[in-house]
Amino acid sequence: MIDIYTEKVESKDWILQNDLYFNLNTSNEEMSENEIHLIQQVDEAKLTPDKHIETKYGLGTIRNLSSGCKTLLNIVKHPEKVVCVEECGPNVLKVIFTMDNIKIYMSRPTLADIPANAKIRFNDTDIVTGSKGYHAWWGKEYERREANDI
Amino acid sequence: MIYKRIAFKADPFSYDLVFGDRITLVGGDSGSGKTVLYEILEDLRLTDEYRAIKLFNYKSDNLFDSIIQCRDSFIVIDNADILMNDEIRKFINFEFSNQYLLFLRNCDGLNVSDKSFKVLKLDHNRITLEEEL
Numbered sequence: 001m002i003d004i005y006t007e008k009v010e011s012k013d014w015i016l017q018n019d020l021y022f023n024l025n026t027s028n029e030e031m032s033e034n035e036i037h038l039i040q041q042v043d044e045a046k047l048t049p050d051k052h053i054e055t056k057y058g059l060g061t062i063r064n065l066s067s068g069c070k071t072l073l074n075i076v077k078h079p080e081k082v083v084c085v086e087e088c089g090p091n092v093l094k095v096i097f098t099m100d101n102i103k104i105y106m107s108r109p110t111l112a113d114i115p116a117n118a119k120i121r122f123n124d125t126d127i128v129t130g131s132k133g134y135h136a137w138w139g140k141e142y143e144r145r146e147a148n149d150i
Numbered sequence: 151m152i153y154k155r156i157a158f159k160a161d162p163f164s165y166d167l168v169f170g171d172r173i174t175l176v177g178g179d180s181g182s183g184k185t186v187l188y189e190i191l192e193d194l195r196l197t198d199e200y201r202a203i204k205l206f207n208y209k210s211d212n213l214f215d216s217i218i219q220c221r222d223s224f225i226v227i228d229n230a231d232i233l234m235n236d237e238i239r240k241f242i243n244f245e246f247s248n249q250y251l252l253f254l255r256n257c258d259g260l261n262v263s264d265k266s267f268k269v270l271k272l273d274h275n276r277i278t279l280e281e282e283l
Contacts, residue, residue: 016232017208043181056272057163057186067229068180086231086256089180108256 001119001127002096003103005082006141014082014105015074022070026077027051027062035076042069042092068092075102109138152202152224152249160190165277170265173242173250175257177282178269184253187270187277188228200224206233214238221247230254 008016015021031039036047043066045055051062065073068088072095075083082103085096093112096104100119114120114131121127128137144150156167165187176184188207195203204220206213207228217225218241225242227233230252239259242250257266267282 019208019229045181055181057183066181066185071180084232087180087229089178089182089255091179091181108258 001101001121002099003082003121003124005103005105005123006107007123008084008105008107009082011082013080014084015078016084016105018071018074018084018087019067022065022074023063026070026074029077031062031073035073038072038076038095039065039069042066042072042095045069072096075099075104079103109135152222153200156194156200158190158194162275163272163277164275165190167277167279169249169251169279171263172246172248173252173260173262173266174268174279175252175254175260175262175266176268176270176279177255182270183272183277184270185228188226188253191226208233217241218245221245223247224249224251226251226253228253231256 010016031047039045039047039053043055045053045065047053047062053060053062053064055064069092071083071085071088072092074081075096079102082105084105085093086106088096090110090112093110096102097112097114097118114134116130118130119127120129120134122137126137128134151169151172154169156165158165188205191203191205194200195205202222202224203226204223205226206217210216213233214235214237217238225248227250231254234252234254236259243261268279269282271278271280
């Protein structure tokens with residue numbers, strides 16, 4: 001199940017500033033083979049054991065990964081937290097929607113690919129399945145926002 | 151427009167950025183080089199030719215107060231999806247003396263045109279802004 005929250009909450013259990021959280025926390029954690037693969041997949045970056053990276057833009061450290069890649073790693077490393085995905089490009093969102101047991105915040109819908117069997121729960125209440133259910137939920141949400149002049 | 155074109159070399163890359171609207175939104179995939187460009191602009195803005203460039207990201211202090219003081223500036227905002235609130239969007243819409251380059255996906259509330267939506271394209275070490283499809 002992917003939990004999506006659509007109203008922003010300031011809480012220690014939420015990660016809203018992904019660059020900052022990653023640079024100070026997640027980047028200091030050990031990266032698994034799967035996470036090294038995700039870094040390669042999203043940023044086309046090679047991560048060395050001493051946390052340097054090599055990308056098409058040159059050499060750097062793990063803190064030079066893209067904001068989207070940092071967001072993805074924050075989600076993977078901290079599945080108990082609600083992570084803001086508003087800075088993620090379609091290449092990252094596509095990966096996120098293949099994951100399970102994660103919590104994300106988005107205030108508007110994305111056009112990213114969503115698998116037909118993805119189970120999604122909005123705001124701890126409405127459960128939908130796949131791209132069709134996802135977009136149907138957002139359709140109703142926009143009607144609600146319009147009715148409430150939001 | 152403050153700059154119709156920003157062109158410079160940053161070996162091994164050469165940037166040739168052409169702007170078609172007062173407001174340019176750069177989206178596209180993560181890892182396409184937006185923050186790399188932002189970091190190069192930090193140096194470029196220290197030259198006479200590009201001193202109109204004003205840069206903002208998640209590290210900026212007093213973001214709103216700083217932005218609303220800008221006039222005749224080329225304002226660049228990285229991490230704009232998490233930084234820009236309704237007030238900043240209103241300021242951008244109505245402060246016509248500035249030009250804006252926003253690393254942003256959510257265009258809600260902004261007066262943008264078809265020419266506003268761009269992605270960075272890297273081809274043989276040449277980096278340009280192309281229309282986002």
